[in-house]
Structure formats: C-alpha cells, structure tokens
Amino acid sequence: MTGAVVEILTSGVALGVHVPGLLLADRIREQGGTAYVSVLERLMPPQTLETTARSKQAFHRDFRVALAGQKLARNAAVSVDPAAVDQLFADWQRRGITRFVVLSGFWLTLLEQYVAKHGPVAVDVCHVDSVRSPSFDKAGATSLPLRHVWLADADGGGVPCSIPVTRDAPVPWAERDRRLLVHGGGWGMGTYRERAGELLSVGFELDVIAYEQGDLSTSGVRYFMIDPDWHPWLDDGYPPFGPAGQGFVQRTGHHGSFDLCRQALASVSKPGGGTLLDSLWSATPLVLLEPFGAHERRNADLWISLGYGISFEDWQRKDFAVEVLEELHTALLAADVPDYSKELL
Incomplete structure (x- = not known):
C-alpha cells in the first residue's frame, strides 16, 4: 500500500458533507491507507457552536427560514479560534499529511494559511453536489492549486466517481x-x-x-x-x-x-x-x-x-x-x- 496520508476536511453544518467525509476515511482505512477527518466547527468557540445549533433547529422547523439563512450565510472560517488553528496545523505537520481532501469550501482560507507557513501540499476539492455548493462560493477565490473531484457532475451529465457507502450489493x-x-x-x-x-x-x-x-x-x-x-x-x-x-x-x-x-x-x-x-x-x-x-x-x-x-x-x-x-x-x-x-x- 502507498504511503499516502489523507486529511479529510468536513463541516458539521451539513451531514451531507460530513458523512461522505467519514465514509471516505473508512473506505481508505479498509484498504490499509491512513486517513484523518477534521471538522471545521471544532475550531470554533462554544458561543458560535450554540448559534449553529439554534440555527439547525430553526431551519428544521421552517423551510422558509432555512432558505433565507442560506442566502445570508458568511464564510465560517472567520469564526475560528486562532489558537485552535495553530494546534491543528501542528497536528497536520506531525501526521505528515500528503493530501488534503476538502469537502467544505470554508476550509480553503485556512489551507492557504497552512501552505504559506509550511509549504505546498496536494489538495483535492471533493464536490458532493453536482455544481459548486454555497460554501465554495462564499469562500471566494483561492490561490491554491486545486484538483476538482466530482461525485456528481451536472454540467458533464454524469457521475464521474463516487465514495462507496458500503461494499455490499444492493438489496434485490x-x-x-x-x-x-x-x-x-x-x-x-x-x-x-x-x-x-x-x-x-x-x-x-x-x-x-x-x-x-x-x-x-x-x-x-x-x-x-x-x-x-x-x-x-x-x-x-x-x-x-x-x-x-x-x-x-x-x-x-x-x-x-x-x-x-x-x-x-x-x-x-x-x-x-x-x-x-x-x-x-x-x-x-x-x-x-x-x-x-x-x-x-x-x-x-x-x-x-x-x-x-x-x-x-x-x-x-x-x-x-x-x-x-x-x-x-x-x-x-x-x-x-x-x-x-x-x-x-
């Protein structure tokens, strides 16, 4: 097996982003590879997490509130604790990460900081949606060289690759x-x-x-x-x-x-x-x-x-x-x- 060490970057504000990250880590480990998962919200102070939890409840109870909230959302990376970021960067260095897989665009700002401090590393942007999702739009442009991986592709009209949820065959x-x-x-x-x-x-x-x-x-x-x-x-x-x-x-x-x-x-x-x-x-x-x-x-x-x-x-x-x-x-x-x-x- 290769010496690849993969760090998968997810966000807890959407299980449709976070769970695919967990699945990818499990599928890598099953094949003998090394994978870690980092959740953006672990870098945030408790009061920010409390606001996120309240938003989740409000969005569930009224879909109109959810749709309005999506339009008002900002780049979540501005809410992180700098000390927590420094500790995470030190962990990445210790782990010897060879490739990052980004499932939430809000990580890109932090990755730019990491690369500026520690040098270049391979970065995949793994799109769970078939077009750019709001987190990538709200994160803005990045100077990082990225490889884009699509689990569904609306413009290409297909499913270029995927992350198996299980190796079991579908139920007849x-x-x-x-x-x-x-x-x-x-x-x-x-x-x-x-x-x-x-x-x-x-x-x-x-x-x-x-x-x-x-x-x-x-x-x-x-x-x-x-x-x-x-x-x-x-x-x-x-x-x-x-x-x-x-x-x-x-x-x-x-x-x-x-x-x-x-x-x-x-x-x-x-x-x-x-x-x-x-x-x-x-x-x-x-x-x-x-x-x-x-x-x-x-x-x-x-x-x-x-x-x-x-x-x-x-x-x-x-x-x-x-x-x-x-x-x-x-x-x-x-x-x-x-x-x-x-x-x-």
Missing part, C-alpha cells in the same frame, strides 16, 4: 420492504412532512426520520431519529441513530439511516448531495422534493436526467405507480462508477 427489488423512506437530509429541512401525509393517504407504509420529539405526530408511521443532542464536532463517529423512543446506536462503517434506504422502494427527500450518494449505492430511487437552493435544483435535474429519480409531482401524475420506481432502481443497478477512495491510494 423483490426482497425489499414495501415502504418509502421520507426525510429532510441531515438537518431535517424541506417539505417532506407534508408529503408524508399525502403518501400515507394513498396507501404507502412509511419510515420517517424525525429530528425532535415534536415531529412524532402521525399514527401509522415508523419513526426513526438521529440523537438530537449529537453534533459532528463532538466525536469522530457517525450520527447515533435508531427507532424513536428506543435509544440510539452509533453505527460503524456507514450511517444508520442508510440501512433503511437499502430496504426502501424509494427515498423521498430534497436532493442533497449526501442523499444522491445513498441513492447510488443502495440503488434506491429518489422521489425529489423542493430543493434547498440552486445547487440542489441542479442535483435533482441530474438525477432525473440519468433515470435515477423522479419529481414528486411527476410521480403523482403517474398515480404513484410502484412500477415507475422499479424502472429507476434498474437504471441505478446498471451504474458503474469509479471508486474515489481507490484512486487516492
């Missing part, structure tokens, strides 16, 4: 639960709760991911939860997850919600980058809800163009036919995508 269609997985991404945002009611009314059984106790309101639904007291900057693991009211388990290897996705007929969600990743590796179609910003709109358009997903409205016009979902599943099964973790090693 005939062996799947006759259920839909309904969720709002890592922060529980979007119109999924309203759509869950419509899907119940036409006879589907649902697994719904709840984000706080107040979400547990509809009878006839199996609810699951991410531990609401957990945040990505608290530990190095996946989000603790489990059936509502039955406690949380911190799974290893991949995130717990993926096990539900593998068994479902479809995942009903806004089109975040992490949701695309789950869809690809489970061969579970996406029923696409209102996007969180222009980048997610492009994600949706790409998934539909590839035959991997369908908008909620179009599926509704087709009378919510399960046969439509099976066609999308078959297209996903045929996807043959290079493994980014293997390329890194």
Whole structure:
C-alpha cells in the first residue's frame, strides 16, 4: 500500500458533507491507507457552536427560514479560534499529511494559511453536489492549486466517481420492504412532512426520520431519529441513530439511516448531495422534493436526467405507480462508477 496520508476536511453544518467525509476515511482505512477527518466547527468557540445549533433547529422547523439563512450565510472560517488553528496545523505537520481532501469550501482560507507557513501540499476539492455548493462560493477565490473531484457532475451529465457507502450489493427489488423512506437530509429541512401525509393517504407504509420529539405526530408511521443532542464536532463517529423512543446506536462503517434506504422502494427527500450518494449505492430511487437552493435544483435535474429519480409531482401524475420506481432502481443497478477512495491510494 502507498504511503499516502489523507486529511479529510468536513463541516458539521451539513451531514451531507460530513458523512461522505467519514465514509471516505473508512473506505481508505479498509484498504490499509491512513486517513484523518477534521471538522471545521471544532475550531470554533462554544458561543458560535450554540448559534449553529439554534440555527439547525430553526431551519428544521421552517423551510422558509432555512432558505433565507442560506442566502445570508458568511464564510465560517472567520469564526475560528486562532489558537485552535495553530494546534491543528501542528497536528497536520506531525501526521505528515500528503493530501488534503476538502469537502467544505470554508476550509480553503485556512489551507492557504497552512501552505504559506509550511509549504505546498496536494489538495483535492471533493464536490458532493453536482455544481459548486454555497460554501465554495462564499469562500471566494483561492490561490491554491486545486484538483476538482466530482461525485456528481451536472454540467458533464454524469457521475464521474463516487465514495462507496458500503461494499455490499444492493438489496434485490423483490426482497425489499414495501415502504418509502421520507426525510429532510441531515438537518431535517424541506417539505417532506407534508408529503408524508399525502403518501400515507394513498396507501404507502412509511419510515420517517424525525429530528425532535415534536415531529412524532402521525399514527401509522415508523419513526426513526438521529440523537438530537449529537453534533459532528463532538466525536469522530457517525450520527447515533435508531427507532424513536428506543435509544440510539452509533453505527460503524456507514450511517444508520442508510440501512433503511437499502430496504426502501424509494427515498423521498430534497436532493442533497449526501442523499444522491445513498441513492447510488443502495440503488434506491429518489422521489425529489423542493430543493434547498440552486445547487440542489441542479442535483435533482441530474438525477432525473440519468433515470435515477423522479419529481414528486411527476410521480403523482403517474398515480404513484410502484412500477415507475422499479424502472429507476434498474437504471441505478446498471451504474458503474469509479471508486474515489481507490484512486487516492
């Protein structure tokens, strides 16, 4: 195995960025490589983290607030503690990092400082979304020489490479639960709760991911939860997850919600980058809800163009036919995508 030492830079404000970073680290380690994960928020003072946690709650409760907040967000790197940054730079030097993989654009400002102090190092920008996500736009221009890696490419119209969520084969269609997985991404945002009611009314059984106790309101639904007291900057693991009211388990290897996705007929969600990743590796179609910003709109358009997903409205016009979902599943099964973790090693 090569002597590559990979540092993966994520952000805790989006599980659709952070979880792919954890997955990439696990896939590298499984092959005998060395990988570390740094979370931007670990460099921030407690009061900043408290504000982030409050924003998460507000964005979950009202999607309009989330959409407005996205437009007002600033470069999070301005909030870091300089002493914490110095300690992290010293850790990177000690580890002998040979390549950085950046999943959040807010890291680029700090990487410029590191390179100015310690000299050049290889940097990949790994795009989980199919176009530049807001963190890269808000970070601004950089003088760093970057290699751009796309896990989905709206402009190229395909999936150039990916990060396996698991090495296990997708669950065969005939062996799947006759259920839909309904969720709002890592922060529980979007119109999924309203759509869950419509899907119940036409006879589907649902697994719904709840984000706080107040979400547990509809009878006839199996609810699951991410531990609401957990945040990505608290530990190095996946989000603790489990059936509502039955406690949380911190799974290893991949995130717990993926096990539900593998068994479902479809995942009903806004089109975040992490949701695309789950869809690809489970061969579970996406029923696409209102996007969180222009980048997610492009994600949706790409998934539909590839035959991997369908908008909620179009599926509704087709009378919510399960046969439509099976066609999308078959297209996903045929996807043959290079493994980014293997390329890194």
